[in-house]
Amino acid sequence: MIDLLLTYPIISALVALGGLSVFFGAVLGFAAVKFKVEGDPLVERIDELLPQTQCGQCGYPGCRPYAEAIANGDAINKCPPGGQATVNNLADLLGVSAPTLDTEEGADTDVKKVAFIREDECIGCTKCLQACPVDAIVGAAKQMHTVIADECTGCDLCVEPCPVDCIDMLPVATTVKDWGWQMPKPAKGPHIIATDKSVPQDHAA
Amino acid sequence: MRQIWDIHGGVHPPENKHQSLRRPLATIPLAPELVLPLNQHIGNPAVPAVQIGQKVLKGQLIADAQGIFSACIHAPTSGEIIAIEDRPIAHPSGLSAPCIVLRPDGEDRWTALQPCEDPASLDHVALVEKIRAAGLAGMGGAGFPTAVKLNPRSTDRVETLILNGTECEPYITADDVLMRVYADEIIQGALLLARIVGTPKEILVGIEDNKPEAIAAMQKAAQGTPVEVVVFPTKYPSGGEKQLIQILTGKEVPSGKIPAQIGVLVQNVGTAYAAWRAVRYGEPLIERITTVVGEALGVQRNIHVPIGPPVAHVLEQHGFAASRCARIIIGGPMMGYSIEDPQVPVVKTTNCIMAPSIEEMPPAPPAQACIRCGMCAEACPASLLPQQLYWYAQAEDHQRLQNHNLFDCIECGACSFVCPSAIPLVQYYRAAKTTIRRIDAEKQKADRARERFEQRKERIAKAEAEKEAKRLARKKAAEEVKSRLEEPKPVVVTVDPVASAQEKAQTAPEDADSQHKKLARQLESAQIRVQHLQQQIAECDDATRRDALTAQLRQAELKLEETRKKLDDLERGVSLPLEQRLQNVAQKVQASPLDTQRNAVATIEKRLAVAIEKMEEAGREGKPTLAAFTQGVEKLRAKLAEAQAELAELEKQPQSPADTAADPQNDAAAAAIARAQAKAAAAATMSPEEKHAEQLRSLRDRVEKARAKLAEAETSGSEHVAALRTGLEKLEAKLADLEQQGK
Numbered sequence: 047m048i049d050l051l052l053t054y055p056i057i058s059a060l061v062a063l064g065g066l067s068v069f070f071g072a073v074l075g076f077a078a079v080k081f082k083v084e085g086d087p088l089v090e091r092i093d094e095l096l097p098q099t100q101c102g103q104c105g106y107p108g109c110r111p112y113a114e115a116i117a118n119g120d121a122i123n124k125c126p127p128g129g130q131a132t133v134n135n136l137a138d139l140l141g142v143s144a145p146t147l148d149t150e151e152g153a154d155t156d157v158k159k160v161a162f163i164r165e166d167e168c169i170g171c172t173k174c175l176q177a178c179p180v181d182a183i184v185g186a187a188k189q190m191h192t193v194i195a196d197e198c199t200g201c202d203l204c205v206e207p208c209p210v211d212c213i214d215m216l217p218v219a220t221t222v223k224d225w226g227w228q229m230p231k232p233a234k235g236p237h238i239i240a241t242d243k244s245v246p247q248d249h250a251a
Numbered sequence: 252m253r254q255i256w257d258i259h260g261g262v263h264p265p266e267n268k269h270q271s272l273r274r275p276l277a278t279i280p281l282a283p284e285l286v287l288p289l290n291q292h293i294g295n296p297a298v299p300a301v302q303i304g305q306k307v308l309k310g311q312l313i314a315d316a317q318g319i320f321s322a323c324i325h326a327p328t329s330g331e332i333i334a335i336e337d338r339p340i341a342h343p344s345g346l347s348a349p350c351i352v353l354r355p356d357g358e359d360r361w362t363a364l365q366p367c368e369d370p371a372s373l374d375h376v377a378l379v380e381k382i383r384a385a386g387l388a389g390m391g392g393a394g395f396p397t398a399v400k401l402n403p404r405s406t407d408r409v410e411t412l413i414l415n416g417t418e419c420e421p422y423i424t425a426d427d428v429l430m431r432v433y434a435d436e437i438i439q440g441a442l443l444l445a446r447i448v449g450t451p452k453e454i455l456v457g458i459e460d461n462k463p464e465a466i467a468a469m470q471k472a473a474q475g476t477p478v479e480v481v482v483f484p485t486k487y488p489s490g491g492e493k494q495l496i497q498i499l500t501g502k503e504v505p506s507g508k509i510p511a512q513i514g515v516l517v518q519n520v521g522t523a524y525a526a527w528r529a530v531r532y533g534e535p536l537i538e539r540i541t542t543v544v545g546e547a548l549g550v551q552r553n554i555h556v557p558i559g560p561p562v563a564h565v566l567e568q569h570g571f572a573a574s575r576c577a578r579i580i581i582g583g584p585m586m587g588y589s590i591e592d593p594q595v596p597v598v599k600t601t602n603c604i605m606a607p608s609i610e611e612m613p614p615a616p617p618a619q620a621c622i623r624c625g626m627c628a629e630a631c632p633a634s635l636l637p638q639q640l641y642w643y644a645q646a647e648d649h650q651r652l653q654n655h656n657l658f659d660c661i662e663c664g665a666c667s668f669v670c671p672s673a674i675p676l677v678q679y680y681r682a683a684k685t686t687i688r689r690i691d692a693e694k695q696k697a698d699r700a701r702e703r704f705e706q707r708k709e710r711i712a713k714a715e716a717e718k719e720a721k722r723l724a725r726k727k728a729a730e731e732v733k734s735r736l737e738e739p740k741p742v743v744v745t746v747d748p749v750a751s752a753q754e755k756a757q758t759a760p761e762d763a764d765s766q767h768k769k770l771a772r773q774l775e776s777a778q779i780r781v782q783h784l785q786q787q788i789a790e791c792d793d794a795t796r797r798d799a800l801t802a803q804l805r806q807a808e809l810k811l812e813e814t815r816k817k818l819d820d821l822e823r824g825v826s827l828p829l830e831q832r833l834q835n836v837a838q839k840v841q842a843s844p845l846d847t848q849r850n851a852v853a854t855i856e857k858r859l860a861v862a863i864e865k866m867e868e869a870g871r872e873g874k875p876t877l878a879a880f881t882q883g884v885e886k887l888r889a890k891l892a893e894a895q896a897e898l899a900e901l902e903k904q905p906q907s908p909a910d911t912a913a914d915p916q917n918d919a920a921a922a923a924i925a926r927a928q929a930k931a932a933a934a935a936t937m938s939p940e941e942k943h944a945e946q947l948r949s950l951r952d953r954v955e956k957a958r959a960k961l962a963e964a965e966t967s968g969s970e971h972v973a974a975l976r977t978g979l980e981k982l983e984a985k986l987a988d989l990e991q992q993g994k
Contacts, residue, residue, distance in 0.1 A: 093701070096697075097693070098696075098697035098700040098701045098704070099700065100704045108704060108708075109704075110701075110704075179707065180700045180703040180707065181703055181706070181707050182703070197699070197700070199696075199700050221346065221348070222340065222342050222348045226681075226685025226686070226688070226689060227343070227682045227685050228682055229645075229679065229682040230675045230678045230679065
């Protein structure tokens with residue numbers, strides 16, 4: 047054996063290389079099994095950025111399906127509840143330039159809304175219960191229904207099925223508790239210098 | 252002498268404390284209406300415990316704490332509750348919040364209080380309960396419920412109790428005056444608080460050195476007690492909780508931790524005083540000392556003020572000149588906020604009402620670009636990097652803001668104070684903090700929504716799976732029943748086929764009868780099924796279900812048709828007389844090869860006709876079997892042609908004498924039959940249009956012939972003319988009819 051290797055050094059090289067490739071193949075194979083990534087981490091990360099209203103305005107039945115669609119190359123500007131901020135965040139994550147929000151998919155409204163059931167008019171048909179993607183409506187057949195305002199995502203999906211049209215989307219009023227300071231408005235032009243001040247405002251702006 | 256530490260940064264704004272110290276502590280007349288916000292503290296708003304129209308006495312509980320993180324509210328004077336509604340409150344937002352409105356009756360009658368002669372006899376729990384019941388909230392400005400602060404976690408042992416008498420904000424002198432006038436009570440309060448938190452090693456009162464009279468009073472009161480009055484140099488913002496701890500103990504509160512975690516508890520001197528009043532005399536927190544100051548006022552001083560009067564009422568009592576006033580500020584000039592509506596009420600945390608003149612507090616100059624001078628970083632008492640925070644706040648880079656410890660900012664305003672570009676830095680930080688908190692809250696809500704959505708999906712999937720399982724179980728049960736019914740049928744037949752055939756033949760009559768009955772039954776049931784399905788289809792309004800039902804109906808109809816046909820066949824077979832059948836068989840046996848051949852041709856023709864019909868049907872319905880049918884028809888045609896050729900061959904051959912003798916006209920008749928058959932076969936292959944045309948043509952021929960015959964008869968004067976004419980007329984009518992049809 048050793049004689050053979052000595053006579054034909056090429057064989058020893060082949061044996062060594064073959065051995066190495068088998069060894070590394072085994073290591074890689076083991077690693078692939080041991081450190082297998084469950085699911086698609088990109089989908090998870092996209093899903094994190096979506097507002098989870100589960101409203102379906104993107105055309106997918108919920109935020110996660112849309113996250114999967116984005117991971118598979120769908121446009122990132124189909125989420126009106128998230129607004130432009132979500133589009134920008136998604137663009138950051140995916141390393142693409144941020145498109146403007148596709149307003150055709152729905153109006154981009156900054157005003158947060160929650161569903162409100164006019165309880166006198168509710169007939170207890172349970173249609174809105176079935177439509178709510180986050181189970182934020184309580185009620186039973188022929189019993190008055192009501193919305194758990196804290197859990198409502200404002201997705202609008204309960205409004206359409208209501209046969210008596212007793213659900214309103216009300217804007218959430220700002221209370222002292224969730225009021226916050228606004229960013230100061232940026233200084234309007236350099237009016238510190240006397241010559242700047244003499245220029246009429248509209249020209250300067 | 253105690254060692255005093257220094258804090259990083261800090262500024263020295265003009266103190267302006269003398270204005271309000273020239274006059275003694277005073278009281279003002281009651282306002283005609285007291286507004287008591289339900290949320291004067293940090294935490295949950297209190298819940299009203301009174302009704303509109305109810306008469307209350309001074310010190311009576313009117314709103315109860317809701318949960319632990321809350322504080323009670325008591326009537327500041329006797330009177331009547333006239334409203335519980337939203338009113339503008341003292342808040343930078345200028346928003347309204349729920350308030351109880353009390354109209355004083357002027358009697359100022361106290362409710363029955365529960366004083367305690369010897370607070371030392373009470374234990375920790377009872378003392379905390381008394382403080383809680385008195386509605387104490389931190390008097391320094393933030394309004395943290397005192398009872399919560401006095402109940403530190405069991406793991407946190409308080410080593411140092413600090414009373415905060417720093418009052419580092421310019422203009423404000425409320426605590427200064429309090430310490431001068433009520434030094435003894437404050438010291439008693441300090442001892443009380445110390446007892447509550449478990450006798451700490453040191454009890455310190457921190458006072459800045461710009462309040463010599465307060466220091467003197469406090470030192471005098473503290474003599475002979477474990478309370479130590481510590482004096483340190485004036486610097487803004489030494490009064491911040493974390494800053495004061497650092498100055499007095501040298502310990503720094505780690506980022507994101509509370510002082511209790513390093514064994515320190517800080518209370519405002521005002522809180523200590525209120526705690527003493529609450530425990531010793533049972534008095535709830537219904538009044539406080541407030542500084543009323545500013546050049547727009549005729550009188551600047553400190554006053555005892557009950558909770559609830561509108562700021563406008565307080566200002567009126569001090570010669571307020573609205574025209575001179577730049578803005579009304581609640582709190583000090585550094586950390587206070589402007590209010591738009593002077594009707595907002597004074598609350599438990601209002602330590603100062605400022606009405607500065609325009610010269611005293613000119614509007615902030617316009618902000619200019621940051622020049623990166625770094626003065627803000629030098630001034631920051633929390634050792635942050637204000638300019639970096641400013642950049643990141645502008646860029647809304649929340650991650651970096653948090654990395655730079657934005658939430659350690661105490662919003663003291665030292666950075667804005669020193670900024671040469673007059674940038675409102677604190678406002679940026681407040682806005683950024685708000686945004687980050689909002690995003691966090693939204694994220695939490697989104698997570699909850701996601702969780703709920705997933706749970707809902709799971710629930711629906713589970714219900715669906717249960718339904719499916721039930722369906723499968725039902726199906727299985729049905730199959731079992733079916734198989735049980737079918738089981739006895741397959742009996743293995745190993746009998747001699749001949750014998751069985753004989754047996755069959757013997758039993759045939761009965762068989763035919765029973766079969767007939769069976770078929771009739773089947774027919775009936777099939778009819779019922781068809782009717783039932785039709786009814787169901789009529790009632791059904793679900794499209795997919797209707798499709799399924801239609802398919803079922805189609806099958807049922809096919810079955811019905813089949814049954815009917817079988818029944819017909821059976822009846823025909825039965826009705827055929829036995830003799831005739833026998834004759835048929837005999838004929839078959841005796842038939843000459845020529846007859847056989849003819850019969851064969853006829854059979855093939857019949858089959859061909861059926862095949863063509865089938866093919867046409869297939870073609871009409873676009874069935875995939877069309878090709879197969881077409882092929883079959885081709886084959887049959889070929890066979891027919893072959894058979895006909897054979898037949899012609901046979902006919903050419905000399906007939907057997909017997910045949911010829913027996914039936915001399917047989918040939919002609921056979922030929923006519925063959926022609927007719929060929930014609931029929933041809934007709935069978937024709938399309939309806941072709942058939943029609945053919946019929947038309949033959950009819951026309953016949954009309955022509957009839958006309959010719961009639962003409963011949965007329966010329967020859969035959970007696971058949973009338974008969975021939977009616978015949979012709981009939982034929983013409985038929986032709987016209989047919990032509991009409993063709994159109």
